[in-house]
Amino acid sequence: MLKLTNVYKTFNPGTITERKALIDINIELNEGDFVTVIGGNGAGKSTLLNLIAGVHEADSGTVLLDSTDITYQKEYRRSRYLGRVFQDPMMGTAANMGIEENLAMAFRRGKRRSLHWGITHEERLSYTEKLKMLDLGLETRMKAKVGLLSGGQRQALTLLMATLQKPRVLLLDEHTAALDPKTAKKVLELTEEIITRENLTTFMVTHNMKNAILYGNRLIMMYEGRIIFDISGEEKKTLEVADLLKKFETVNDSDAVNDRMILT
Ligand SMILES: Nc1ncnc2c1ncn2[C@@H]1O[C@H](COP(=O)(O)OP(=O)(O)OP(=O)(O)O)[C@@H](O)[C@H]1O
Numbered sequence: 001m002l003k004l005t006n007v008y009k010t011f012n013p014g015t016i017t018e019r020k021a022l023i024d025i026n027i028e029l030n031e032g033d034f035v036t037v038i039g040g041n042g043a044g045k046s047t048l049l050n051l052i053a054g055v056h057e058a059d060s061g062t063v064l065l066d067s068t069d070i071t072y073q074k075e076y077r078r079s080r081y082l083g084r085v086f087q088d089p090m091m092g093t094a095a096n097m098g099i100e101e102n103l104a105m106a107f108r109r110g111k112r113r114s115l116h117w118g119i120t121h122e123e124r125l126s127y128t129e130k131l132k133m134l135d136l137g138l139e140t141r142m143k144a145k146v147g148l149l150s151g152g153q154r155q156a157l158t159l160l161m162a163t164l165q166k167p168r169v170l171l172l173d174e175h176t177a178a179l180d181p182k183t184a185k186k187v188l189e190l191t192e193e194i195i196t197r198e199n200l201t202t203f204m205v206t207h208n209m210k211n212a213i214l215y216g217n218r219l220i221m222m223y224e225g226r227i228i229f230d231i232s233g234e235e236k237k238t239l240e241v242a243d244l245l246k247k248f249e250t251v252n253d254s255d256a257v258n259d260r261m262i263l264t
């Protein structure tokens, strides 16, 4: 359903700061694929997600979604059918607005704004139900300003907002990296629960090799703008951290694996 063919992206071409961020990227995803993306600093993981989201345009190559060529489609148009959660808990929600208002905004994403901005009774009930599933007690704080929530609560809410209207593709860029280990685990479990329940096609960037193995049905490893390993199905199920480290060794670059990947 999502197909990237021979995609290249270079930042600041022809200058001293030129950086080839994506080199000949080819990926074809099936409906419901949950792909974890791993790689060292500057490997091109975020650029890949940004390119799918339309933040950056490819220099060459094509991006097809459901057989439609979206290579040059603007970001705001894609945002109607893409869900995104970033590393920073401060992004993705409006701090000065209540939990309920944030959810209502997410629910109205891409819809024509009507004169009636009021939140209906049914809507409120459905938000309460969804918040209950997070098991963070947020359903009793519907009017609370989101700025008052903890990082983990905020990421869980952002995740809910990103999936309130089923996205065609869910893009998660190290969305638990800024959380403490316990909270990160909880948000990851929630993530998997929502992805499975809604059968969401997902890219999840992580620096944690264990999580890259534990979650999803496919794993992509990136190095210096290229995909150097793409594994799925039964092969992925039997994968171990040692196998990933061995793969990184093949590129013979001590920067390919950074401390974050080892220490976590
Ligand atoms: N907007 C930009 N302008 C210029 N260079 C950029 C831009 N975005 C990314 N780059 C460069 O492209 C390369 C890939 O960056 P990217 O952010 O995709 O890496 P990453 O794999 O997400 O790394 P990290 O693990 O640090 O988040 C890096 O060398 C980066 O400096």
Ligand SMILES: [Mg+2]
Binding pocket: 045, 046, 047
């Ligand atoms: Mg990144």
